[in-house]
Amino acid sequence: MKYIDYKDLRQKLQNHEITWLEAYDKIINSTTKPWDTKEWKEKRPNFIGTECVMCGRKNGDPCTKGYYEYLLQHSGEPIERPTVHLVLQHSWHPDTIDHLCKNITYRYKDEYDSYFRQTVYTKGPNNILIRNIDADELKHIHKKLSVKFIDEKYPELGLEAIYKYLDQFERYMSMKDTSTYCNNCAEREDMVDRSICPLCKDIYISNSSACCYECKDTEEGQRLSAEQEKRDDEISKKYWAFLEVIEIEEDQLHNKYFNEPLTNEEKELIKKRLEELENMKNNSWDYIEY
Numbered sequence: 001m002k003y004i005d006y007k008d009l010r011q012k013l014q015n016h017e018i019t020w021l022e023a024y025d026k027i028i029n030s031t032t033k034p035w036d037t038k039e040w041k042e043k044r045p046n047f048i049g050t051e052c053v054m055c056g057r058k059n060g061d062p063c064t065k066g067y068y069e070y071l072l073q074h075s076g077e078p079i080e081r082p083t084v085h086l087v088l089q090h091s092w093h094p095d096t097i098d099h100l101c102k103n104i105t106y107r108y109k110d111e112y113d114s115y116f117r118q119t120v121y122t123k124g125p126n127n128i129l130i131r132n133i134d135a136d137e138l139k140h141i142h143k144k145l146s147v148k149f150i151d152e153k154y155p156e157l158g159l160e161a162i163y164k165y166l167d168q169f170e171r172y173m174s175m176k177d178t179s180t181y182c183n184n185c186a187e188r189e190d191m192v193d194r195s196i197c198p199l200c201k202d203i204y205i206s207n208s209s210a211c212c213y214e215c216k217d218t219e220e221g222q223r224l225s226a227e228q229e230k231r232d233d234e235i236s237k238k239y240w241a242f243l244e245v246i247e248i249e250e251d252q253l254h255n256k257y258f259n260e261p262l263t264n265e266e267k268e269l270i271k272k273r274l275e276e277l278e279n280m281k282n283n284s285w286d287y288i289e290y
């Protein structure tokens, strides 16, 4: 996440002083972090609370037992249990500008694919032969070409993407999606998506556990674990039911495709639907409520 002067950029776009591509470059090339800016530092005191919403620790309280044990194990000699300090943690992050551009090119996938092939195979960006480049470089070429593609074919969509980015960035800077965490809990959530045990508030657990191993034997721990298990069962039932519906339709379509006299057009429709179904299977979690 980099800081851009979003008000200035919006103004310049509205006044047609810069193109969407120039705005894109500004966004890509900015290096300051939002939390290093004056704007952020001035707003921060209005949003930060007095204790971590996850573990309840306050500035200067000893850090969690789990983290302390981890440090102890790795230090080789006795250390003092460190203390926490409070930070503002975002629950929501804007899309990156590259992500937004990628979405546009994805909308015109076939067109973009042929554009990509033409450019890379016939001219080759920087005279690179496509068979000799590695995956990272290919990603970089895709990124560069998708921006070029948008600029040549759909500049108005490029502009739309920039405005969308600015809107999202503005929401990020408004800080309305922040909560107060201690640095311990924030780090766990960012790095390994772990939260604190709701019972002892001292040990971090994965999102699939109801509480930590030490609390599991308590009465409350047993109750939470049973509830969690019930929830997991329900989700897995929904998942299998979803798959079954898709597979039944797939079977019917396969049978139709191979056993019935069909026109080419009908065959194409079946292939398209099968592709859709395959896609739904691959993204099944988008379709299941849990």
Ligand SMILES: [Zn+2]
Pocket: 052, 053, 054, 055, 056, 057, 181, 182, 183, 184, 185, 186
């Ligand atoms: Zn905490």
Ligand SMILES: [Zn+2]
Pocket: 197, 198, 199, 200, 201, 202, 203, 211, 212, 213, 214, 215
């Ligand atoms: Zn616990």
